[in-house]
Amino acid sequence: MLRNLFPAVMLVSANCGNTVLNLREGTMHITLCKSAIAVWIAFAFIISSPATASEKGSKHKPGHKDEQESEHAAPDIQLSPQTQACIACHSKVTPGIVSDWLSSRHAKITPEDALKKPSLERRISTASPPENMRGFAVGCFECHSLNPDKHQDNFQHMGYSINVVVSPNDCNACHPTEVQQYSGSKKANAYKNIMMNPVYHTLVNTIDGMKKIEDGKVVLQDASYSTLHETCLGCHGTKVEVKGMKKIFTGSAWGEISVPDLTNWPSQGVGRENPDGSIGACTACHPRHSFSIEVARKPYTCAQCHLDPDVPAFNVYKESKHGGIYDSNENKWNFSNVPWVIGKDIKSPTCATCHNSLLVSPEGNVIAERTHDFGSRLWVRIFGLIYSHPQPKSGDTTIIKNKDGLPLPTTFGGELAADFLIDKAEQDNRFDKMRNVCKGCHSTDWVNGHFKKFDNTIKETDEMTASATKLMAEAWDKGIEDKTNPFDEQIEKLWIKQWLFYCNSIRYASAMTGAPDYAAFKNGWWELSDNLQKMRDMIDLKELTKEKRIKLKMDK
């Protein structure tokens, strides 16, 4: 499919503001400003299409289709002169990036033409994209040059003013609805929610912190940011700031160049804090630089974070009927069509189908509206911390306070922090949205039967968490383990596994009507039951060593 992308090689020279693309000779002249030397580089990318030079930009015609598209013809597309200059070098320096972009929809349509699409087919949500971008393909410069005043990471690069990080606030230029929905979601707040909530931060620090052995004891140190970056913040996102400028040796013809010195970079977690003050990373799901809707709609994207043992959405999906039918047929289906037609484009849902895509019936009736607030079709939060609970009202969950004064959606006894959670009416509203998706392929009674089981599972698993919490309380009360840090001793870890690993797993399996084996043996009821016995036995056993330790102290 991509084989015709680079059929020839073309000589290009760069000249600031003075681009000459001579198709007859097969050459394009660009002189790079700062370098003051004319650089002739092999320019293999634009070449596959008939293109003509212009003062404002050169045209390229997409010669391939990376995404399955419904349009039968694509017009010639203008590249801005700045983007041409970017490509002239980067096709040599980082060819993979340029190639990725060439396969993207951004390379195939201008905002102006995107606006001409019928409403349901439109992927752009602004009515007024920036005037100077409207007629060009959405290229390197179009995205990496927006809002320079806000970007700490803006710097002068080969004569252009460039931001290293493209943030949701930049994407907002063309996709304001998506950015607005996303910004209010738990995903966008994922960094804050884990780092600014003292309870969760203690959990994170206890897991990821180095442990030294001192006098035979396991002594916890604070976790390094680097390790947090590769574990929790790999999904939640890091805080990216600019410490100043630094010189790096590129190893290419460019030698040493100056770039902003970013903290905690590279970073693509969903709640990344960006150097322009915005939160979120669109590339978490629409990866760089293809921005593919196909990739985002396939389950592998969500699978990068929604995995066992704590959030086993993908594991459960793989073992479900939905997942089995997907795996058997995915290569026959269309993951790029907008709107997404149930029964035509796909015959079994992926994560995106149920949680956020715009869905229509084959007749064109809207089954579900597009949303980038991924909780907006969810009425209950089955990711129990420590019990399941109604979805929080705000994506910023650090504002929650339960009756015990802790920033948690329930008390350890299970009482809801109801003021911070959605009410019954909103739960019903969201439940109906989800049920409507199910009913595209299942009868009403089938769907109702499914959710009846789900309700029972939520209730039973919460009770199994309560049983573990009772045993935990006994261990704390007897002084067998110390509740100062409730996450660092062995019985405490069994207790965490009860709600974070096993109850969650069973609820995910139930919600997605799949993975009976997973819910039974793998990370489900088997473990849930075994775990209570382990807690019971461990309390009894550690009580013996506690007495021995007290005796040893008295002996001294």
Place this chain on the structure above:
Amino acid sequence: MLRNLFPAVMLVSANCGNTVLNLREGTMHITLCKSAIAVWIAFAFIISSPATASEKGSKHKPGHKDEQESEHAAPDIQLSPQTQACIACHSKVTPGIVSDWLSSRHAKITPEDALKKPSLERRISTASPPENMRGFAVGCFECHSLNPDKHQDNFQHMGYSINVVVSPNDCNACHPTEVQQYSGSKKANAYKNIMMNPVYHTLVNTIDGMKKIEDGKVVLQDASYSTLHETCLGCHGTKVEVKGMKKIFTGSAWGEISVPDLTNWPSQGVGRENPDGSIGACTACHPRHSFSIEVARKPYTCAQCHLDPDVPAFNVYKESKHGGIYDSNENKWNFSNVPWVIGKDIKSPTCATCHNSLLVSPEGNVIAERTHDFGSRLWVRIFGLIYSHPQPKSGDTTIIKNKDGLPLPTTFGGELAADFLIDKAEQDNRFDKMRNVCKGCHSTDWVNGHFKKFDNTIKETDEMTASATKLMAEAWDKGIEDKTNPFDEQIEKLWIKQWLFYCNSIRYASAMTGAPDYAAFKNGWWELSDNLQKMRDMIDLKELTKEKRIKLKMDK
């Protein structure tokens, strides 16, 4: 591939028994009987094919190929008037179901034409399908209206007498050989085998039952049927009965309708007990409503139940050479051809290849006959309960009695309940069947070498189970754990893991000549060995708390 399925929209109105499909005007008139109002609905499905109205049925021509088929032309196909009426509404109410069916073989060929196929290519096993179905595509009504007298779940629906559940006994109309083979298998008896065998039922109940903490003790309650449904019975099947009728709100134009009130529904486990008294669910592997042979032949279908930790067939396959070659090439192969040609259609086996498909050589010689009794090519049952043993004679394993009087294929000491298991001659017969499949691609010596290793592995893993059983006996004898329920305490759970998780895993890895890493570290010898040490140490440790508890009692 599916993009041309719904090229236009057509207006349809329904009139009971009076269907008029006017192609010139692009309309089809049907009036729905009960509703007494003419309903015009967009009817997007049949439209893609040139169709003509008739009193008996309308024709549709399959405009796509969901399955890779060898035929080059498909005749116009008649839909029965009843099926037309179903589709008229359900294309709007549950479009995914209609779309799924349209992609099925059932929508593309009549039983009459199916009978004209050469014997090896035929997928229908009756010589005499019901007279009134012969000339129509096998549509909604054809399957959902059979044997109404037997169906507790038969009800009047929009003027038609409909069964909610289509059972194997209904499929029997066209596929009697498959139904007969399947009915005698362990799969068809899977519900009974787990729910009516008191030993297994105790295990199931112990795992899935709620546990409360009372006076610091873990107290087991009976498992809810709902939780059994989502765990063990998700694979084994549920008992589906009719409690009466109930009204449900569809949310569609139809508002409230009356439907049978089914217990434990939806349900697609292999041993489902159906409201017509039959057992089994063909949709467990040929999922609704595409009935796809391709899906059934791909390993993802079997993977829904045959997973780690207890039956890790799919896990092992994924790590095997067979699985790796499959994963690398599956999109080049043909999973729909009948008969299935080794070396031509596929170059590495899937589960179905070895266990049940009709296989021929490129020259057309039969390598293996089709079977829907999935044990019929198996001589030994490596799913040890608690030791491996010859396959049981009957799919109903509740009839087995071992020397200790328990309904198990061996005693805890390993002695076979030989009267209920196949004999040496039948073992040899089945072994040859399987070996013949292997020899399609491997030399005789290669195959023999493989099975020699396998025999040794069976022997060694059974001995490792015996070692664990000895330690278990010690714990029971010393009163450290209580054998009344042999499945509910911690050392007992280690013992279960020995045979149910680890020995089984190693045997699956051996049988499929794959997954050396799995058999070594993941769920294999590492765990098998570690587990014996854990049992040993736990016996010694719990002996201490036992003494302490006795002392505490005496002190009182």
Place this chain on the structure above:
Amino acid sequence: MLRNLFPAVMLVSANCGNTVLNLREGTMHITLCKSAIAVWIAFAFIISSPATASEKGSKHKPGHKDEQESEHAAPDIQLSPQTQACIACHSKVTPGIVSDWLSSRHAKITPEDALKKPSLERRISTASPPENMRGFAVGCFECHSLNPDKHQDNFQHMGYSINVVVSPNDCNACHPTEVQQYSGSKKANAYKNIMMNPVYHTLVNTIDGMKKIEDGKVVLQDASYSTLHETCLGCHGTKVEVKGMKKIFTGSAWGEISVPDLTNWPSQGVGRENPDGSIGACTACHPRHSFSIEVARKPYTCAQCHLDPDVPAFNVYKESKHGGIYDSNENKWNFSNVPWVIGKDIKSPTCATCHNSLLVSPEGNVIAERTHDFGSRLWVRIFGLIYSHPQPKSGDTTIIKNKDGLPLPTTFGGELAADFLIDKAEQDNRFDKMRNVCKGCHSTDWVNGHFKKFDNTIKETDEMTASATKLMAEAWDKGIEDKTNPFDEQIEKLWIKQWLFYCNSIRYASAMTGAPDYAAFKNGWWELSDNLQKMRDMIDLKELTKEKRIKLKMDK
């Protein structure tokens, strides 16, 4: 794609040295020498191409493309008369093997034509293939007849002198560069490295050995070779020797035949010791008999051994951004093109991309040279035994001696056996090679940021191993466990898990910039931290039973 492979059936008879392929009559006459009877068999394979008979060989024209190839035309290819004889029978006896070979590149090009390819496109690395093979397709006889003097497994088979096992030394005839690189690698030495190193061999034996219960004690027996074959040696390879000749019953028309009696066969581990004295098995990655570069480049091949819990490369890849993009797009990419064009053929790397393939930019510039020494782009060995360390100089690691005299790359305290490990200059050299691959798609600063995290992770995980080792030392010092065999007791197994499972997992996740969830919860920091607590508690608990056991002894 394969559907046109067997369009017809052709009658063939075999006559030793006297092959007559009559296309007009559609027959080919070959008489098999030994059998002395003319055998007419359906010969379905060569038939799909226009072929003409010749004394030297018959031509077949590849009628399909199993691998995506860039050439637009393929010439008619000669089969040697010996290979024709092989195919004549084996197309009937083991049709899958013949079919596999027909899909291979070996069946499509002669060494002579391969030599005409431009240097970068060439897959053959000799300039002078054996004279008698140059003009024929590389068929059965070409590979199975080489170097008969060296092959213990050479035998007379149907009139031909045949080797059962094709070894790297045979592949050397056309691929000497690859064989030479591979022979020096750790992979080729994998059998020796695990079986001849007493430390590792003790570990292997302890895991895989049978355990009996004697007087309530767990007693270890030596592991059987058969079990080693299915576990460790499944990846590392077995020692294949010839015990003599034996008769086997083929079950085909051939009845009983005599073949070499091979030990430990079948076997495809990377470090197999072959009956010609050579080491290695090319089929470990280029499986039989398609020798596919596509299969070798896809990650499923590496996944057969590089799996959790000890070497979770594939698990990490699946959860990484690279893996997610691969999974979403693999069917659009070209895995057969040589050289492999970054950004054109693939847009996300697989294992082979980073570790061994010849890579070029779209402009044709070489980004990385091909290597079959899989460590040659690696500067650090993150598979900690027990700490991470610079790559060993030699693929034969049995020659290493650390300061404690053990054949390990570090001491238990972490000191390097520096004489046997590559130095800083070589580390830098290899680091640059790998970094160059990254920079095909990522900016220099991005890549540097990634490896900065990686360096920290190596440091922290090594410290976490050191913490576990301190606790282990305490247990040994106190006599709670016995260090004679450092791998067979429960606390020792926790210690092994620390470095072999958890530290390794975190380092793999870090190296591949993926799997944050895996590194956090699944097999990473969660386990690493929990494990230290388990060791601590287990030491305290087992100390109690130790005292009790001593007391019991004194009481006696």
